[in-house]
Amino acid sequence: MLNTYRLNAGQISVSLCEISFAGSDVKDFLQNQSTFDIDKIQDSTFQLISFLDPQGRVESYGWLVRWEEFFTYLVPSALLDKTLDRLNRFLISEDVSLSDGVEETFVFLIGPEAKKYARNGKSGLLFGENAYLVHSLVPDLPTITDHELALWQGLSGWPSFSGNDFKGDLITNQRLFDLALSFNKGCYPGQETVSKIATRRGAAYSPVLIEMLNPAPQGDIVSFDKKMGSAKHCFSWKNHYYLAADLLRDFRVEGMKIHFTINETPYDGVVRYYPLISGEPRKKAEELYDEATEDFKYDRLVEAEEKFRQAIKIDPTFADALESLGVMLGRLDRFQEAIQLMETLSVVDPKSVLAHTNMSLYLMKMGKITEAEEQKSLATVKSFQSFGDEAKRKEAESQSKQQQLLEWTRREKMFLDVLEIDPNDTLANYGIGSIAVEKAEWTRAKIHLERVINEDPKYSVAYLALGKAYKGLGEIEKARSIWEEGIKISAGKGDLMPANQMQQELNSL
Numbered sequence: 369m370l371n372t373y374r375l376n377a378g379q380i381s382v383s384l385c386e387i388s389f390a391g392s393d394v395k396d397f398l399q400n401q402s403t404f405d406i407d408k409i410q411d412s413t414f415q416l417i418s419f420l421d422p423q424g425r426v427e428s429y430g431w432l433v434r435w436e437e438f439f440t441y442l443v444p445s446a447l448l449d450k451t452l453d454r455l456n457r458f459l460i461s462e463d464v465s466l467s468d469g470v471e472e473t474f475v476f477l478i479g480p481e482a483k484k485y486a487r488n489g490k491s492g493l494l495f496g497e498n499a500y501l502v503h504s505l506v507p508d509l510p511t512i513t514d515h516e517l518a519l520w521q522g523l524s525g526w527p528s529f530s531g532n533d534f535k536g537d538l539i540t541n542q543r544l545f546d547l548a549l550s551f552n553k554g555c556y557p558g559q560e561t562v563s564k565i566a567t568r569r570g571a572a573y574s575p576v577l578i579e580m581l582n583p584a585p586q587g588d589i590v591s592f593d594k595k596m597g598s599a600k601h602c603f604s605w606k607n608h609y610y611l612a613a614d615l616l617r618d619f620r621v622e623g624m625k626i627h628f629t630i631n632e633t634p635y636d637g638v639v640r641y642y643p644l645i646s647g648e649p650r651k652k653a654e655e656l657y658d659e660a661t662e663d664f665k666y667d668r669l670v671e672a673e674e675k676f677r678q679a680i681k682i683d684p685t686f687a688d689a690l691e692s693l694g695v696m697l698g699r700l701d702r703f704q705e706a707i708q709l710m711e712t713l714s715v716v717d718p719k720s721v722l723a724h725t726n727m728s729l730y731l732m733k734m735g736k737i738t739e740a741e742e743q744k745s746l747a748t749v750k751s752f753q754s755f756g757d758e759a760k761r762k763e764a765e766s767q768s769k770q771q772q773l774l775e776w777t778r779r780e781k782m783f784l785d786v787l788e789i790d791p792n793d794t795l796a797n798y799g800i801g802s803i804a805v806e807k808a809e810w811t812r813a814k815i816h817l818e819r820v821i822n823e824d825p826k827y828s829v830a831y832l833a834l835g836k837a838y839k840g841l842g843e844i845e846k847a848r849s850i851w852e853e854g855i856k857i858s859a860g861k862g863d864l865m866p867a868n869q870m871q872q873e874l875n876s877l
């Protein structure tokens with residue numbers, strides 16, 4: 369059922385405590401105290417926010433609702449007392465008063481179709497999906513069960529409405545860091561700690577998912593007698609199990625294969641970043657498109673058509689789905705429907721040659737010779753236009769390559785001047801080596817990049833480039849080995865960008 373809500377709409381009925389604010393300084397107080405930039409919360413919207421202590425630990429989270437200059441804060445009932453204490457503790461001379469927090473039932477409408485049920489509801493994001501906050505259930509709209517709600521929260525990493533799983537950890541160790549914090553806003557309690565952790569090596573432990581073929585229990589995650597994290601809960605989704613875990617930075621690399629034990633039982637898994645499922649229309653449409661093409665391949669034509677149409681409904685500009693569904697219907701001799709899809713495709717992608725080619729074919733099979741010739745002529749015209757566009761692209765590409773060669777020459781001269789003074793300078797050797805990789809001069813790249821690692825074994829980006837040099841030379845096992853070593857070093861330093869890139873290179877092998 370979860371995909372039904374993601375592709376259409378559902379509603380969630382939850383109990384939250386509503387804290388109302390009054391006074392002339394409310395907006396400034398919230399701006400100075402919360403982790404989110406209040407100026408970015410527009411009228412008639414809601415936003416997940418949090419409040420920290422001076423050490424950066426989360427003391428409260430909830431949904432701030434704004435209409436004009438009025439604000440209310442919806443918090444899980446388990447956090448009400450802690451929240452009121454936190455807010456009052458930092459009220460000094462501001463003209464701000466708080467209500468005691470009344471527990472009420474609120475309804476979130478969620479999914480692409482939610483807007484038409486919302487009436488005057490406040491809009492925002494929930495689990496990465498467009499959602500609306502209203503005060504009563506909508507008749508005939510399916511209500512999301514507790515099990516489905518827990519699964520959606522697990523897949524997206526959003527905090528619970530109950531607050532029962534709340535831990536007063538550093539916000540950098542939680543998904544709230546991604547969901548409830550504005551990185552460029554001014555000071556707030558705990559901001560200095562958050563900034564230091566985020567700009568250095570990152571949090572020691574942070575939440576990820578581990579994709580597995582078998583379920584696993586809660587407990588410490590251990591590898592080679594070293595604790596690498598803790599497992600919180602496990603759930604299933606699309607024929608896989610996913611273990612929600614707080615994982616050590618050394619292993620927090622997207623796509624990394626890990627072997628570990630929990631309670632001395634061995635498991636294998638692959639690290640996945642949140643969110644596992646996306647609320648973005650194009651990504652959801654792409655999921656459906658992939659499933660539809662798989663169904664089509666195995667002659668599950670009814671299922672394929674339904675998924676192609678869902679993909680187009682969610683993203684009407686998705687040219688691949690329009691073309692694929694049109695081709696499928698054409699093969700089924702449903703020519704008029706196929707032609708309508710190709711007409712839409714020609715509007716969505718005015719350069720599409722296949723839209724007119726296919727229309728010509730279908731019109732010909734319908735016996736409409738004149739119309740078919742017209743579409744064939746349009747296909748020819750657009751084909752010539754595409755040749756012209758391709759010629760322009762190649763010319764621009766040629767100019768770009770010439771500029772790149774000039775830039776490489778300039779940079780190489782600069783690095784060579786440094787190497788004349790100090791042949792072992794790591795920055796200059798890395799500069800020459802990385803340029804050689806870009807130019808596919810693999811042997812030259814290998815010489816300079818090996819020198820970098822010999823001088824500085826923790827120069828993480830050099831491992832990425834050296835692996836590419838080994839791969840270019842056909843030394844695949846050396847490439848694999850250097851990338852595996854580089855991932856350990858990069859992840860240990862908190863350099864997750866090169867670590868992720870090396871993991872992608874390993875996966876490609």
